[in-house]
Amino acid sequence: MHDFEAHVQAVDEDLEYYRTKRFEPRVVNTIRRGRITFYDLLSAFQPAATPPQEGDLEQRIRALEDRLDEYVKGIGLTGTSDFVIEDGRKERGDYDEWFRFAKRHPQGTLEERVAALAQELEEQMAVLQAFTAALIENGRLTEQDLAYRRERAQAGPWNGAKIVARAWVDPEFKERLIATGRQAVRELDIPPGRLGKLGVAEDTENVHNVVVCTLCSCYPHDLLGDTPWWYKHDSYKQRIVRDPRGTLREMFDLDLPQSTEIHVHDSTSDIRWMVLPQRPAGTESMSEDQLAELVTRDCLIGVALPGVPAKIA
Amino acid sequence: MPDHRFRVGDRVRVLEANPSGNPRTPVHLRGKTGTIVELCGTMENPLDHRDVYPPLCKVEFAIREVFGTDSPDKLFADIHEEWLSYADGEPREA
Numbered sequence: 063m064h065d066f067e068a069h070v071q072a073v074d075e076d077l078e079y080y081r082t083k084r085f086e087p088r089v090v091n092t093i094r095r096g097r098i099t100f101y102d103l104l105s106a107f108q109p110a111a112t113p114p115q116e117g118d119l120e121q122r123i124r125a126l127e128d129r130l131d132e133y134v135k136g137i138g139l140t141g142t143s144d145f146v147i148e149d150g151r152k153e154r155g156d157y158d159e160w161f162r163f164a165k166r167h168p169q170g171t172l173e174e175r176v177a178a179l180a181q182e183l184e185e186q187m188a189v190l191q192a193f194t195a196a197l198i199e200n201g202r203l204t205e206q207d208l209a210y211r212r213e214r215a216q217a218g219p220w221n222g223a224k225i226v227a228r229a230w231v232d233p234e235f236k237e238r239l240i241a242t243g244r245q246a247v248r249e250l251d252i253p254p255g256r257l258g259k260l261g262v263a264e265d266t267e268n269v270h271n272v273v274v275c276t277l278c279s280c281y282p283h284d285l286l287g288d289t290p291w292w293y294k295h296d297s298y299k300q301r302i303v304r305d306p307r308g309t310l311r312e313m314f315d316l317d318l319p320q321s322t323e324i325h326v327h328d329s330t331s332d333i334r335w336m337v338l339p340q341r342p343a344g345t346e347s348m349s350e351d352q353l354a355e356l357v358t359r360d361c362l363i364g365v366a367l368p369g370v371p372a373k374i375a
Numbered sequence: 376m377p378d379h380r381f382r383v384g385d386r387v388r389v390l391e392a393n394p395s396g397n398p399r400t401p402v403h404l405r406g407k408t409g410t411i412v413e414l415c416g417t418m419e420n421p422l423d424h425r426d427v428y429p430p431l432c433k434v435e436f437a438i439r440e441v442f443g444t445d446s447p448d449k450l451f452a453d454i455h456e457e458w459l460s461y462a463d464g465e466p467r468e469a
Contacts (some may be wrong), residue, residue, distance in 0.1 A: 258418060259415070259418055261453075276401045276403070277399055277401060303401075303403065303438070303441075303442075303450055304438070304442050304444065304446075305438075305444065305446060306438070306446070306448050307446065307448060320447075323447065323448060323449065324448035324449070325448070325449050325450075325451055326438075326448065326449070326450045326451065327451045327452075328401055328404075328450060328451065328452040328453075329453075330399045330400065330401070330452060330453050330454065331399050332415075332418035332428070332431055332453055333415065333418070333431070333433075333453045
Protein backbone atom coordinates (compact mmCIF):
# COMPACT_ATOMS: atom_id res chain seq x y z
CA MET A 63 0.00 0.00 0.00
CA HIS A 64 1.60 3.29 -0.95
CA ASP A 65 -1.38 5.46 -1.82
CA PHE A 66 -2.83 5.95 1.68
CA GLU A 67 -5.01 8.79 0.46
CA ALA A 68 -6.86 6.57 -2.05
CA HIS A 69 -7.45 3.88 0.55
CA VAL A 70 -8.83 6.31 3.12
CA GLN A 71 -11.01 8.03 0.54
CA ALA A 72 -12.37 4.66 -0.60
CA VAL A 73 -13.32 3.76 2.99
CA ASP A 74 -14.96 7.16 3.38
CA GLU A 75 -16.99 6.74 0.18
CA ASP A 76 -17.90 3.09 0.78
CA LEU A 77 -19.05 3.79 4.33
CA GLU A 78 -21.31 6.53 3.02
CA TYR A 79 -22.64 4.29 0.24
CA TYR A 80 -23.45 1.31 2.45
CA ARG A 81 -24.95 3.45 5.19
CA THR A 82 -27.21 5.51 2.93
CA LYS A 83 -28.04 2.90 0.28
CA ARG A 84 -28.09 -0.44 2.04
CA PHE A 85 -28.53 0.13 5.75
CA GLU A 86 -30.59 3.18 6.61
CA PRO A 87 -33.30 2.52 3.95
CA ARG A 88 -33.61 -0.99 5.35
CA VAL A 89 -34.05 0.33 8.90
CA VAL A 90 -36.66 2.86 7.79
CA ASN A 91 -38.56 0.30 5.72
CA THR A 92 -38.49 -2.25 8.53
CA ILE A 93 -39.98 0.33 10.87
CA ARG A 94 -42.55 1.50 8.31
CA ARG A 95 -43.69 -2.04 7.69
CA GLY A 96 -44.24 -2.43 11.41
CA ARG A 97 -41.72 -5.22 11.87
CA ILE A 98 -39.97 -3.34 14.62
CA THR A 99 -40.68 0.06 16.11
CA PHE A 100 -38.36 3.00 16.53
CA TYR A 101 -38.68 2.42 20.27
CA ASP A 102 -37.43 -1.18 19.85
CA LEU A 103 -34.40 0.14 18.05
CA LEU A 104 -33.59 2.67 20.76
CA SER A 105 -34.17 0.10 23.52
CA ALA A 106 -31.63 -2.25 21.96
CA PHE A 107 -29.02 0.47 21.54
CA GLN A 108 -25.62 0.25 23.25
CA PRO A 109 -23.32 3.26 22.78
CA ALA A 110 -20.20 2.76 20.67
CA ALA A 111 -16.86 2.08 22.29
CA THR A 112 -13.86 4.24 21.42
CA PRO A 113 -11.96 2.45 18.68
CA PRO A 114 -8.37 1.51 19.48
CA GLN A 115 -5.75 3.41 17.47
CA GLU A 116 -2.91 0.92 17.40
CA GLY A 117 0.06 0.49 15.11
CA ASP A 118 1.36 2.69 12.34
CA LEU A 119 -0.81 4.49 9.81
CA GLU A 120 -0.86 1.56 7.39
CA GLN A 121 -2.02 -0.85 10.11
CA ARG A 122 -4.71 1.59 11.21
CA ILE A 123 -5.97 1.95 7.62
CA ARG A 124 -6.01 -1.85 7.25
CA ALA A 125 -7.99 -2.09 10.52
CA LEU A 126 -10.41 0.49 9.13
CA GLU A 127 -10.89 -1.57 5.96
CA ASP A 128 -11.45 -4.76 7.96
CA ARG A 129 -14.02 -3.04 10.16
CA LEU A 130 -15.81 -1.67 7.10
CA ASP A 131 -15.89 -5.23 5.76
CA GLU A 132 -17.59 -6.40 8.98
CA TYR A 133 -20.08 -3.55 8.68
CA VAL A 134 -20.96 -4.42 5.09
CA LYS A 135 -21.30 -8.12 5.88
CA GLY A 136 -23.34 -7.32 8.99
CA ILE A 137 -25.80 -5.31 6.90
CA GLY A 138 -26.16 -8.28 4.56
CA LEU A 139 -27.05 -10.49 7.51
CA THR A 140 -30.03 -8.34 8.52
CA GLY A 141 -31.85 -8.58 5.17
CA THR A 142 -35.39 -9.87 5.38
CA SER A 143 -36.06 -9.18 1.72
CA ASP A 144 -33.24 -7.69 -0.24
CA PHE A 145 -33.54 -4.40 -2.03
CA VAL A 146 -31.27 -1.64 -3.14
CA ILE A 147 -32.40 1.94 -3.21
CA GLU A 148 -31.93 3.49 -6.63
CA ASP A 149 -29.46 6.31 -6.83
CA GLY A 150 -32.16 8.72 -7.97
CA ARG A 151 -31.62 12.19 -9.30
CA LYS A 152 -33.40 13.58 -6.30
CA GLU A 153 -31.06 12.15 -3.73
CA ARG A 154 -28.03 12.98 -5.85
CA GLY A 155 -29.11 16.58 -5.27
CA ASP A 156 -29.77 17.33 -8.97
CA TYR A 157 -32.92 19.32 -8.17
CA ASP A 158 -32.30 20.62 -4.72
CA GLU A 159 -29.27 20.39 -2.48
CA TRP A 160 -31.62 19.87 0.45
CA PHE A 161 -32.58 16.36 -0.70
CA ARG A 162 -29.01 15.17 -1.11
CA PHE A 163 -27.87 12.20 0.97
CA ALA A 164 -25.31 14.02 3.02
CA LYS A 165 -22.30 12.91 5.00
CA ARG A 166 -19.90 14.95 7.05
CA HIS A 167 -16.67 13.91 5.35
CA PRO A 168 -13.91 14.20 7.96
CA GLN A 169 -11.38 16.94 7.36
CA GLY A 170 -7.81 17.43 8.53
CA THR A 171 -4.61 15.44 8.24
CA LEU A 172 -4.70 11.84 7.06
CA GLU A 173 -4.16 10.66 10.67
CA GLU A 174 -7.09 12.74 11.89
CA ARG A 175 -9.34 11.47 9.12
CA VAL A 176 -8.42 7.84 9.86
CA ALA A 177 -9.26 8.39 13.54
CA ALA A 178 -12.55 10.13 12.68
CA LEU A 179 -13.55 7.36 10.27
CA ALA A 180 -12.70 4.69 12.83
CA GLN A 181 -14.94 6.46 15.34
CA GLU A 182 -17.74 6.85 12.80
CA LEU A 183 -17.52 3.17 11.86
CA GLU A 184 -17.85 2.15 15.52
CA GLU A 185 -20.90 4.37 15.83
CA GLN A 186 -22.46 2.86 12.71
CA MET A 187 -21.66 -0.63 14.00
CA ALA A 188 -23.50 0.25 17.22
CA VAL A 189 -26.57 1.25 15.21
CA LEU A 190 -26.30 -1.91 13.14
CA GLN A 191 -26.01 -4.03 16.27
CA ALA A 192 -29.06 -2.33 17.78
CA PHE A 193 -31.00 -2.99 14.58
CA THR A 194 -29.97 -6.66 14.54
CA ALA A 195 -30.83 -7.05 18.22
CA ALA A 196 -34.24 -5.40 17.70
CA LEU A 197 -35.00 -7.76 14.80
CA ILE A 198 -34.17 -10.75 16.99
CA GLU A 199 -36.09 -9.36 19.98
CA ASN A 200 -39.19 -9.02 17.78
CA GLY A 201 -38.90 -12.47 16.29
CA ARG A 202 -38.14 -11.12 12.81
CA LEU A 203 -34.81 -12.88 12.73
CA THR A 204 -33.45 -15.80 14.76
CA GLU A 205 -29.93 -16.60 15.89
CA GLN A 206 -30.14 -19.66 13.61
CA ASP A 207 -30.95 -17.47 10.60
CA LEU A 208 -27.96 -15.30 11.44
CA ALA A 209 -25.61 -18.26 11.78
CA TYR A 210 -26.86 -19.70 8.50
CA ARG A 211 -26.46 -16.42 6.66
CA ARG A 212 -23.01 -15.87 8.15
CA GLU A 213 -21.94 -19.25 6.81
CA ARG A 214 -23.41 -18.49 3.41
CA ALA A 215 -21.76 -15.08 3.31
CA GLN A 216 -18.37 -16.59 4.08
CA ALA A 217 -18.83 -19.12 1.30
CA GLY A 218 -19.45 -16.23 -1.11
CA PRO A 219 -16.06 -15.30 -2.50
CA TRP A 220 -15.14 -18.96 -2.93
CA ASN A 221 -17.99 -19.61 -5.33
CA GLY A 222 -15.89 -18.13 -8.10
CA ALA A 223 -12.96 -20.38 -7.24
CA LYS A 224 -15.20 -23.45 -7.20
CA ILE A 225 -16.58 -22.56 -10.63
CA VAL A 226 -13.10 -22.03 -12.09
CA ALA A 227 -11.67 -25.23 -10.58
CA ARG A 228 -14.55 -27.31 -11.95
CA ALA A 229 -14.11 -25.73 -15.40
CA TRP A 230 -10.41 -26.69 -15.31
CA VAL A 231 -11.06 -30.34 -14.52
CA ASP A 232 -14.26 -30.84 -16.52
CA PRO A 233 -14.14 -29.52 -20.11
CA GLU A 234 -17.81 -30.30 -20.67
CA PHE A 235 -18.78 -28.19 -17.66
CA LYS A 236 -16.59 -25.42 -19.04
CA GLU A 237 -18.49 -25.49 -22.34
CA ARG A 238 -21.81 -25.34 -20.53
CA LEU A 239 -20.54 -22.51 -18.32
CA ILE A 240 -19.49 -20.41 -21.29
CA ALA A 241 -22.67 -21.18 -23.22
CA THR A 242 -25.28 -20.88 -20.48
CA GLY A 243 -23.62 -18.92 -17.65
CA ARG A 244 -25.73 -19.03 -14.53
CA GLN A 245 -27.59 -22.19 -15.57
CA ALA A 246 -24.39 -24.23 -15.38
CA VAL A 247 -23.51 -22.86 -11.95
CA ARG A 248 -26.53 -24.64 -10.45
CA GLU A 249 -24.72 -27.95 -11.05
CA LEU A 250 -22.27 -26.96 -8.29
CA ASP A 251 -25.04 -26.23 -5.79
CA ILE A 252 -24.19 -22.55 -5.96
CA PRO A 253 -27.17 -20.19 -5.92
CA PRO A 254 -26.93 -18.63 -9.39
CA GLY A 255 -28.32 -15.20 -8.54
CA ARG A 256 -30.24 -13.19 -11.10
CA LEU A 257 -28.37 -9.98 -11.86
CA GLY A 258 -28.36 -10.06 -15.66
CA LYS A 259 -26.67 -12.71 -17.73
CA LEU A 260 -23.33 -14.12 -16.63
CA GLY A 261 -20.67 -13.61 -19.28
CA VAL A 262 -17.58 -15.81 -19.05
CA ALA A 263 -14.44 -14.54 -20.79
CA GLU A 264 -12.00 -17.39 -21.20
CA ASP A 265 -8.26 -16.72 -21.19
CA THR A 266 -6.22 -18.56 -23.80
CA GLU A 267 -2.55 -18.90 -24.73
CA ASN A 268 -2.69 -15.57 -26.58
CA VAL A 269 -5.55 -13.68 -24.94
CA HIS A 270 -5.82 -12.28 -21.41
CA ASN A 271 -9.20 -10.93 -20.31
CA VAL A 272 -9.91 -8.21 -17.78
CA VAL A 273 -13.25 -6.86 -16.56
CA VAL A 274 -14.37 -3.32 -15.72
CA CYS A 275 -17.59 -1.37 -15.45
CA THR A 276 -16.82 2.17 -16.56
CA LEU A 277 -20.39 3.36 -15.90
CA CYS A 278 -20.68 2.29 -12.27
CA SER A 279 -19.39 -0.97 -10.81
CA CYS A 280 -21.49 -3.74 -12.38
CA TYR A 281 -20.28 -7.16 -11.43
CA PRO A 282 -21.96 -10.54 -10.83
CA HIS A 283 -21.66 -9.79 -7.11
CA ASP A 284 -24.72 -11.84 -6.20
CA LEU A 285 -22.75 -14.85 -7.42
CA LEU A 286 -19.12 -13.93 -6.82
CA GLY A 287 -19.27 -11.64 -3.80
CA ASP A 288 -18.38 -7.98 -3.44
CA THR A 289 -15.71 -6.40 -5.57
CA PRO A 290 -12.48 -4.95 -4.19
CA TRP A 291 -12.52 -1.24 -3.41
CA TRP A 292 -10.46 -0.24 -6.45
CA TYR A 293 -13.05 -1.76 -8.82
CA LYS A 294 -15.37 1.17 -8.07
CA HIS A 295 -12.58 3.74 -8.29
CA ASP A 296 -11.92 6.02 -11.24
CA SER A 297 -8.20 5.33 -10.91
CA TYR A 298 -8.97 1.80 -12.15
CA LYS A 299 -12.06 2.40 -14.32
CA GLN A 300 -10.66 5.20 -16.43
CA ARG A 301 -7.17 3.79 -16.87
CA ILE A 302 -7.91 0.15 -17.65
CA VAL A 303 -9.90 0.91 -20.82
CA ARG A 304 -7.32 3.35 -22.11
CA ASP A 305 -4.14 1.48 -21.26
CA PRO A 306 -4.82 -2.03 -19.92
CA ARG A 307 -1.22 -3.18 -20.29
CA GLY A 308 0.22 -0.28 -18.33
CA THR A 309 -2.55 -0.40 -15.70
CA LEU A 310 -2.04 -4.11 -15.02
CA ARG A 311 1.71 -3.57 -14.77
CA GLU A 312 1.67 -0.47 -12.59
CA MET A 313 -1.36 -1.07 -10.35
CA PHE A 314 -1.20 -4.86 -10.04
CA ASP A 315 2.39 -5.87 -10.86
CA LEU A 316 1.08 -8.06 -13.68
CA ASP A 317 3.46 -7.75 -16.62
CA LEU A 318 2.04 -9.55 -19.65
CA PRO A 319 4.22 -10.40 -22.66
CA GLN A 320 3.75 -8.42 -25.90
CA SER A 321 2.54 -11.61 -27.59
CA THR A 322 -0.52 -11.69 -25.28
CA GLU A 323 -3.45 -9.61 -26.49
CA ILE A 324 -5.50 -8.01 -23.72
CA HIS A 325 -9.28 -7.91 -24.03
CA VAL A 326 -11.05 -5.45 -21.74
CA HIS A 327 -14.73 -6.23 -21.15
CA ASP A 328 -16.79 -3.21 -20.19
CA SER A 329 -19.90 -4.39 -18.34
CA THR A 330 -23.02 -2.46 -19.22
CA SER A 331 -25.33 -4.11 -16.69
CA ASP A 332 -27.18 -6.65 -18.87
CA ILE A 333 -24.21 -9.00 -19.05
CA ARG A 334 -22.00 -9.29 -15.98
CA TRP A 335 -18.53 -10.58 -16.82
CA MET A 336 -16.16 -12.90 -15.02
CA VAL A 337 -12.78 -14.05 -16.27
CA LEU A 338 -12.03 -17.76 -16.58
CA PRO A 339 -8.26 -17.84 -16.12
CA GLN A 340 -5.94 -20.49 -17.57
CA ARG A 341 -4.97 -23.40 -15.39
CA PRO A 342 -1.38 -22.79 -14.23
CA ALA A 343 1.31 -25.15 -15.49
CA GLY A 344 2.52 -27.79 -13.05
CA THR A 345 -0.89 -28.33 -11.39
CA GLU A 346 -1.70 -31.62 -13.18
CA SER A 347 -1.62 -33.67 -9.98
CA MET A 348 -3.73 -31.27 -7.91
CA SER A 349 -7.28 -32.07 -6.82
CA GLU A 350 -10.25 -29.83 -7.63
CA ASP A 351 -10.28 -28.48 -4.06
CA GLN A 352 -6.57 -27.69 -4.17
CA LEU A 353 -6.99 -25.96 -7.52
CA ALA A 354 -9.78 -23.81 -6.09
CA GLU A 355 -7.36 -22.43 -3.50
CA LEU A 356 -5.23 -20.93 -6.27
CA VAL A 357 -8.08 -18.75 -7.53
CA THR A 358 -8.59 -15.36 -5.88
CA ARG A 359 -11.16 -12.62 -6.34
CA ASP A 360 -8.56 -10.69 -8.35
CA CYS A 361 -8.14 -13.60 -10.81
CA LEU A 362 -11.84 -13.43 -11.67
CA ILE A 363 -11.52 -9.75 -12.58
CA GLY A 364 -8.37 -10.46 -14.55
CA VAL A 365 -5.83 -8.38 -12.62
CA ALA A 366 -3.97 -11.41 -11.26
CA LEU A 367 -3.10 -14.89 -12.44
CA PRO A 368 -4.02 -17.97 -10.36
CA GLY A 369 -1.34 -18.90 -7.88
CA VAL A 370 0.32 -15.51 -8.22
CA PRO A 371 -0.98 -13.04 -5.64
CA ALA A 372 -1.89 -9.59 -6.94
CA LYS A 373 -0.09 -6.60 -5.53
CA ILE A 374 -2.24 -3.53 -5.28
CA ALA A 375 -0.48 -0.18 -5.34
CA MET B 376 -36.35 -13.80 -29.35
CA PRO B 377 -36.72 -10.70 -31.52
CA ASP B 378 -34.64 -10.52 -34.65
CA HIS B 379 -31.28 -8.86 -34.65
CA ARG B 380 -30.82 -6.04 -37.11
CA PHE B 381 -27.09 -6.71 -37.37
CA ARG B 382 -24.96 -9.75 -38.10
CA VAL B 383 -21.67 -10.96 -36.70
CA GLY B 384 -18.87 -9.25 -38.60
CA ASP B 385 -20.82 -6.04 -39.36
CA ARG B 386 -18.86 -2.83 -38.94
CA VAL B 387 -20.94 -0.52 -36.77
CA ARG B 388 -20.74 3.02 -35.46
CA VAL B 389 -22.07 3.91 -32.01
CA LEU B 390 -24.41 6.90 -32.11
CA GLU B 391 -23.21 10.16 -30.57
CA ALA B 392 -26.46 10.59 -28.66
CA ASN B 393 -29.70 8.72 -28.19
CA PRO B 394 -31.82 10.49 -25.59
CA SER B 395 -34.64 7.93 -25.64
CA GLY B 396 -32.32 4.93 -25.52
CA ASN B 397 -30.75 3.04 -22.66
CA PRO B 398 -28.37 5.51 -21.01
CA ARG B 399 -25.87 2.76 -20.27
CA THR B 400 -23.64 3.25 -23.28
CA PRO B 401 -20.15 4.35 -22.23
CA VAL B 402 -19.39 7.92 -23.23
CA HIS B 403 -15.91 7.13 -24.55
CA LEU B 404 -17.43 4.74 -27.13
CA ARG B 405 -19.95 7.18 -28.55
CA GLY B 406 -19.25 7.98 -32.19
CA LYS B 407 -16.66 5.19 -32.38
CA THR B 408 -16.53 2.36 -34.89
CA GLY B 409 -16.34 -1.32 -33.99
CA THR B 410 -17.21 -4.81 -35.18
CA ILE B 411 -20.06 -7.02 -34.00
CA VAL B 412 -18.61 -10.22 -32.58
CA GLU B 413 -21.66 -11.75 -30.93
CA LEU B 414 -25.45 -11.40 -30.97
CA CYS B 415 -26.70 -11.68 -27.39
CA GLY B 416 -30.46 -11.56 -27.92
CA THR B 417 -32.79 -9.69 -25.62
CA MET B 418 -31.87 -9.53 -21.97
CA GLU B 419 -34.27 -9.57 -19.12
CA ASN B 420 -32.88 -7.63 -16.23
CA PRO B 421 -35.87 -6.97 -13.97
CA LEU B 422 -33.83 -5.40 -11.19
CA ASP B 423 -32.19 -2.77 -13.33
CA HIS B 424 -34.54 -2.04 -16.14
CA ARG B 425 -37.83 -0.31 -16.65
CA ASP B 426 -38.71 -2.22 -19.82
CA VAL B 427 -37.33 -4.76 -22.19
CA TYR B 428 -34.59 -3.15 -24.25
CA PRO B 429 -33.82 -3.95 -27.90
CA PRO B 430 -31.46 -6.82 -28.74
CA LEU B 431 -27.95 -6.56 -27.38
CA CYS B 432 -24.73 -6.94 -29.40
CA LYS B 433 -21.21 -7.56 -28.22
CA VAL B 434 -19.01 -5.08 -30.09
CA GLU B 435 -15.24 -5.16 -30.40
CA PHE B 436 -13.26 -1.92 -30.56
CA ALA B 437 -9.55 -1.32 -31.08
CA ILE B 438 -8.28 0.75 -28.13
CA ARG B 439 -5.98 2.46 -30.63
CA GLU B 440 -9.01 3.79 -32.53
CA VAL B 441 -11.06 4.72 -29.47
CA PHE B 442 -8.39 6.67 -27.61
CA GLY B 443 -5.84 7.37 -30.36
CA THR B 444 -3.06 5.64 -28.43
CA ASP B 445 -0.70 2.96 -29.73
CA SER B 446 -2.21 0.19 -27.57
CA PRO B 447 -2.40 -3.16 -29.42
CA ASP B 448 -5.28 -4.32 -27.18
CA LYS B 449 -9.04 -4.53 -27.56
CA LEU B 450 -12.13 -3.28 -25.79
CA PHE B 451 -15.45 -5.12 -25.74
CA ALA B 452 -18.79 -3.65 -24.74
CA ASP B 453 -22.36 -4.93 -24.87
CA ILE B 454 -24.45 -2.32 -26.65
CA HIS B 455 -28.13 -2.22 -27.51
CA GLU B 456 -29.00 -2.08 -31.22
CA GLU B 457 -30.80 1.24 -30.88
CA TRP B 458 -27.35 2.76 -30.25
CA LEU B 459 -25.74 1.29 -33.37
CA SER B 460 -25.70 2.23 -37.06
CA TYR B 461 -23.89 0.66 -40.01
CA ALA B 462 -20.42 2.20 -40.27
CA ASP B 463 -20.33 1.88 -44.07
CA GLY B 464 -23.97 2.58 -44.87
CA GLU B 465 -26.91 0.16 -45.08
CA PRO B 466 -25.88 -3.14 -46.68
CA ARG B 467 -27.56 -4.19 -49.94
CA GLU B 468 -29.67 -7.31 -49.68
CA ALA B 469 -27.86 -10.20 -51.40
